[in-house]
Amino acid sequence: MRKYFGRKIFVYALTFFAAVTINWMIPRFMPGDPVQSRLARASLSNPEASQAMRDYYNSVFGLDMPVWQQYLNFWGSLFKGDLGVSIWLFPTPVTEVIMDAVPYSLGLLLPAILLSWVIGNKFGAYAARSKWLDNTVLPVGYVLTATPYMWLALLLAWSLGIVGGFFPSSGAYSFALRPEFSWVFVSSLLEHWFLPFLSLFLVSLGGWAIGMRNMIIYELESEYANYLQALGAPRRLIRRYAFRNAMLPQLTGLAVQLGTVVAGALLTEIVFSYPGLGFLILQAIQNQDFFLLQGVFLFIVAGVLIANFIIDIVYVLVDPRTRIQMQGGAK
Amino acid sequence: MTRNRFRFLIPLALAGLVATSCASDTGEGDAPAGNYPRAETLYTGGTQWGPPISWNPLDTGSYATGTVGLVYETLFLYEPQSGEYIPWLAESGEWTDDSTYELKLREGVEWSDGEAFTADDVVFTVEVGQIETSSYSNLWQWLESAEAVDDHTVEFTFSEANYAQWANWLYFNAIVPEHLWADRSDEEIITGANEDPVGTGAYAYETHDQDRQVWRKREDWWATEALDREVAPTYIVDVVNTSNEAALGQVLQGNIDMNNNFLPGVAQLVQGGYGVETYYPEEPYMLSANTAWLVPNTTREPMNDPEFRKALSASIDMDEIVNGVYGGIVTPADPTGLLPAWDDYIDTEVVEEYATPFDTDEAKSILEEAGYEDTDNDGLVETPNGDPIELSLIVPSGWTDWMEAARVISESATAAGINVTAEFPEFNALVDQRNSGDFDLVINNERQISNTPWTYYDYMFRLPVQESQTTVNFGRYENEEVWELVGELDRTPVEDTEAILEITGRLQQIHLEEMPIIPLWYNGLWSQTSNTVWTNWPSSETDNHYLPSTWRGYFQLGGILMLTELEPATGE
Numbered sequence: 001m002r003k004y005f006g007r008k009i010f011v012y013a014l015t016f017f018a019a020v021t022i023n024w025m026i027p028r029f030m031p032g033d034p035v036q037s038r039l040a041r042a043s044l045s046n047p048e049a050s051q052a053m054r055d056y057y058n059s060v061f062g063l064d065m066p067v068w069q070q071y072l073n074f075w076g077s078l079f080k081g082d083l084g085v086s087i088w089l090f091p092t093p094v095t096e097v098i099m100d101a102v103p104y105s106l107g108l109l110l111p112a113i114l115l116s117w118v119i120g121n122k123f124g125a126y127a128a129r130s131k132w133l134d135n136t137v138l139p140v141g142y143v144l145t146a147t148p149y150m151w152l153a154l155l156l157a158w159s160l161g162i163v164g165g166f167f168p169s170s171g172a173y174s175f176a177l178r179p180e181f182s183w184v185f186v187s188s189l190l191e192h193w194f195l196p197f198l199s200l201f202l203v204s205l206g207g208w209a210i211g212m213r214n215m216i217i218y219e220l221e222s223e224y225a226n227y228l229q230a231l232g233a234p235r236r237l238i239r240r241y242a243f244r245n246a247m248l249p250q251l252t253g254l255a256v257q258l259g260t261v262v263a264g265a266l267l268t269e270i271v272f273s274y275p276g277l278g279f280l281i282l283q284a285i286q287n288q289d290f291f292l293l294q295g296v297f298l299f300i301v302a303g304v305l306i307a308n309f310i311i312d313i314v315y316v317l318v319d320p321r322t323r324i325q326m327q328g329g330a331k
Numbered sequence: 332m333t334r335n336r337f338r339f340l341i342p343l344a345l346a347g348l349v350a351t352s353c354a355s356d357t358g359e360g361d362a363p364a365g366n367y368p369r370a371e372t373l374y375t376g377g378t379q380w381g382p383p384i385s386w387n388p389l390d391t392g393s394y395a396t397g398t399v400g401l402v403y404e405t406l407f408l409y410e411p412q413s414g415e416y417i418p419w420l421a422e423s424g425e426w427t428d429d430s431t432y433e434l435k436l437r438e439g440v441e442w443s444d445g446e447a448f449t450a451d452d453v454v455f456t457v458e459v460g461q462i463e464t465s466s467y468s469n470l471w472q473w474l475e476s477a478e479a480v481d482d483h484t485v486e487f488t489f490s491e492a493n494y495a496q497w498a499n500w501l502y503f504n505a506i507v508p509e510h511l512w513a514d515r516s517d518e519e520i521i522t523g524a525n526e527d528p529v530g531t532g533a534y535a536y537e538t539h540d541q542d543r544q545v546w547r548k549r550e551d552w553w554a555t556e557a558l559d560r561e562v563a564p565t566y567i568v569d570v571v572n573t574s575n576e577a578a579l580g581q582v583l584q585g586n587i588d589m590n591n592n593f594l595p596g597v598a599q600l601v602q603g604g605y606g607v608e609t610y611y612p613e614e615p616y617m618l619s620a621n622t623a624w625l626v627p628n629t630t631r632e633p634m635n636d637p638e639f640r641k642a643l644s645a646s647i648d649m650d651e652i653v654n655g656v657y658g659g660i661v662t663p664a665d666p667t668g669l670l671p672a673w674d675d676y677i678d679t680e681v682v683e684e685y686a687t688p689f690d691t692d693e694a695k696s697i698l699e700e701a702g703y704e705d706t707d708n709d710g711l712v713e714t715p716n717g718d719p720i721e722l723s724l725i726v727p728s729g730w731t732d733w734m735e736a737a738r739v740i741s742e743s744a745t746a747a748g749i750n751v752t753a754e755f756p757e758f759n760a761l762v763d764q765r766n767s768g769d770f771d772l773v774i775n776n777e778r779q780i781s782n783t784p785w786t787y788y789d790y791m792f793r794l795p796v797q798e799s800q801t802t803v804n805f806g807r808y809e810n811e812e813v814w815e816l817v818g819e820l821d822r823t824p825v826e827d828t829e830a831i832l833e834i835t836g837r838l839q840q841i842h843l844e845e846m847p848i849i850p851l852w853y854n855g856l857w858s859q860t861s862n863t864v865w866t867n868w869p870s871s872e873t874d875n876h877y878l879p880s881t882w883r884g885y886f887q888l889g890g891i892l893m894l895t896e897l898e899p900a901t902g903e
Contacts, residue, residue: 032759039801040762040777042392047793050801052463056518089384090393091524100382100541162580170577175374175543175568175586176367184366273573275382275541283381288759 008312012305023297024074027290028067034087034288035063061087061291074294083298084291088283094295097280102299104172105276107193109265112200117254120208125243127209128216137209144206149264153199153271160195167195170273196272200265204257211253215246248319255311258304367545370899373564373865375881376578377591377857379571382541387525388505389459391466391883395544396569400886402443402530402546403505406434406453409498409782410889411672412618412876416498416782417892420448420506420531422483426824429492430475436483440553442508444529450479455509457487462517470500493821495785502782502887506531533562533891544569554895563865563897569881582607582859589868590859591880593732597859598658608860610879611871614659617855618878622668622787623733623776625724625740625849628768629808633714634722638701640846645687646694646747647740653852656735661852667839668791668850673784675828678836685843694747705748712748721750724772725764728755733774736851766799768807775805776854779884783825788817788838791848808847813838856880867898 161169269278702715
């Protein structure tokens with residue numbers, strides 16, 4: 001057990017290190033100088049001030065140091081929990097910028113991922129047993145899962161938002177409100193949340209349903225199912241076993257899918273002008289905001305790794321074979 | 332400003348767990364129930380491209396929309412449509428001799444914390460310029476001292492009377508309260524977030540979030556009593572831009588009363604009965620805000636040859652850009668590049684004699700005379716030495732209108748035999764190339780309208796050329812004589828139109844003969860307004876002619892007066 005998790009944790013730590021290093025490097029290899037473009041946007045009329053400002057910002061952001069030192073400083077402050085100051089939103093600390101956006105992103109992602117997984121699996125399992133459901137769920141599922149996140153988002157925003165007018169098509173809550181725990185505010189929040197959530201939910205849903213349907217059919221035709229049937233076991237029992245076995249690949253799939261869903265959320269947030277991490281990433285790239293980009297990616301990488309780790313643990317709990325393997329001296 | 336702590340929790344709480352929502356208003360803060368009544372609220376958009384993060388009027392590039400204008404105010408306003416300086420926090424000001432300027436301040440003005448506005452505040456603000464990183468640090472190269480004579484009089488002594496620049500400073504820069512700012516460090520003053528803005532203006536901070544900035548009207552604004560002016564909206568909600576598409580949607584749904592984005596196809600919006608209005612009901616729809624220039628890098632061959640630059644200028648089919656690319660919402664620039672507001676300073680005789688309007692044949696013959704010939708018969712000219720010419724014109728990727736315009740320029744230059752290709756690097760990369768002089772041709776429009784054509788000539792001709800040209804003279808054009816003239820223009824009193832015209836005429840002649848920078852078109856003061864909630868918007872049809880804009884630097888140009896002219900829509 002310890003060996004299993006020890007190895008897992010080592011792999012995760014390595015992945016984390018590599019991912020964070022790459023995140024650190026990539027924006028720095030992009031052409032252009034973030035400080036200069038920041039100043040260009042400020043369009044100062046006075047060249048002397050512009051030069052002085054440039055020197056000032058370069059020293060504030062530590063960009064006047066050699067690159068290797070910047071890298072070491074980055075790890076140093078990271079361990080102190082300091083992600084630096086955003087260049088684009090100077091003088092706001094990166095942590096603050098991210099903490100403002102994270103609740104919105106999580107509020108979209110968690111329900112979308114979990115609900116689509118649970119409902120998709122249920123649907124798929126049902127579909128495998130009923131002819132007419134199979135004939136409807138399968139094609140719809142294929143269409144949904146093949147839909148690019150952004151396209152579905154645009155479609156929803158246009159049809160239900162702009163043309164239909166049932167839901168607002170942009171923002172997090174009405175511009176006429178202040179955040180507070182009142183019915184008006186919460187319902188406004190929900191209204192704005194619904195469309196982005198729906199678009200993420202629908203795209204993921206199709207994939208899970210198809211996967212589950214195929215797995216169930218495969219399991220129902222396997223030897224043990226036939227054997228159970230021959231023994232005269234009730235169909236419900238067989239299905240339960242099939243379902244449990246079919247769940248395992250779906251769990252692994254969930255871990256793999258997480259990254260894609262986060263990327264999908266990025267586009268969805270941009271389409272709906274939803275103030276989550278996606279919008280931040282876009283802006284950070286456009287403004288070459290090294291520190292914000294690092295921070296956001298760090299957050300996402302950590303999030304995906306933690307989620308994968310949790311799924312690893314869950315896997316051990318649900319699949320007795322892994323458990324036995326671990327206890328019985330996995331070589 | 333206290334941030335709402337539980338704001339973070341709200342979306343989380345929504346993750347399927349919402350149940351506790353029946354709790355009645357436990358409203359934090361002092362605002363009434365958090366609802367801004369639609370009829371009293373003005374929704375604006377088009378300035379802010381990221382969360383509001385600074386309320387520091389001295390951080391001119393990043394303050395939240397309205398920080399200068401709505402909260403912090405300037406000594407004067409300058410109204411470009413009438414060319415008038417309007418005393419604002421100042422009551423009057425005059426040059427008592429060649430080196431002294433005496434400023435009388437308005438009495439009875441109070442900061443929103445109740446302290447009186449005095450000469451000390453003005454002196455403090457001017458002295459901020461002594462900090463090297465201040466946006467007006469160059470002021471102190473020719474200003475010697477600023478002294479408070481009494482509570483409401485300030486005397487400025489200059490080593491050199493740069494009238495034009497001084498007039499510009501007076502209306503452009505906002506005054507900050509000395510009693511709150513004096514203890515701050517230099518960094519704090521220049522780049523601090525100033526999270527509790529205390530100003531003299533018509534509005535005060537209400538709240539902000541990532542996607543909005545809300546201002547609330549101050550009932551005791553000085554101008555109500557002193558000038559009988561009152562701003563109409565009780566609340567101003569400035570919506571953060573995410574994209575032009577989102578902005579278009581908000582405008583169409585009537586959620587934004589005034590939008591200052593560039594919205595492609597605005598002609599159809601105005602004509603199509605969507606309730607969207609612009610300053611002019613027909614072409615060009617918009618007022619002009621700045622000139623877009625084609626900047627040749629004059630340190631490179633063949634752009635170092637004035638004849639070549641003139642030929643390039645003559646080759647550009649501006650009508651195709653104006654009508655084809657913009658659908659008529661911009662106008663071709665005057666050959667001098669000066670904005671329509673500066674018509675008085677254009678020497679028409681000089682223009683008539685020296686201008687090189689669009690004419691492909693003329694461009695060809697200028698090239699031929701100067702020795703540029705097509706020696707290898709590919710339809711494109713070579714330099715007099717016989718070297719091939721391959722120029723690239725860069726505009727930022729994603730600026731679709733400019734990208735199209737660049738293609739038009741490339742095509743029409745090629746028609747005249749000049750090989751120009753349009754390229755679209757990322758904005759950041761472009762800034763890098765532009766500032767370091769590593770380009771052939773670039774389009775730029777960073778100088779906005781102002782009180783004096785001096786700002787434009789400064790932009791065109793400023794010397795010395797530095798290693799990194801960050802704001803002006805990107806083409807690195809060096810001409811001592813013309814820079815001397817620009818200085819002379821600066822030292823001419825701003826009311827003396829005749830003397831100014833005399834100098835600008837000479838400048839225009841040199842500009843047209845040398846063509847170091849090629850004027851293209853006037854970018855519009857993009858403004859789309861809706862009559863659903865507020866009426867009497869600035870328009871050529873009404874009495875309200877103030878500039879309809881919330882852009883940074885435009886409230887001082889009469890934007891604040893525009894707000895006082897608005898009227899609530901009556902009827903249904």
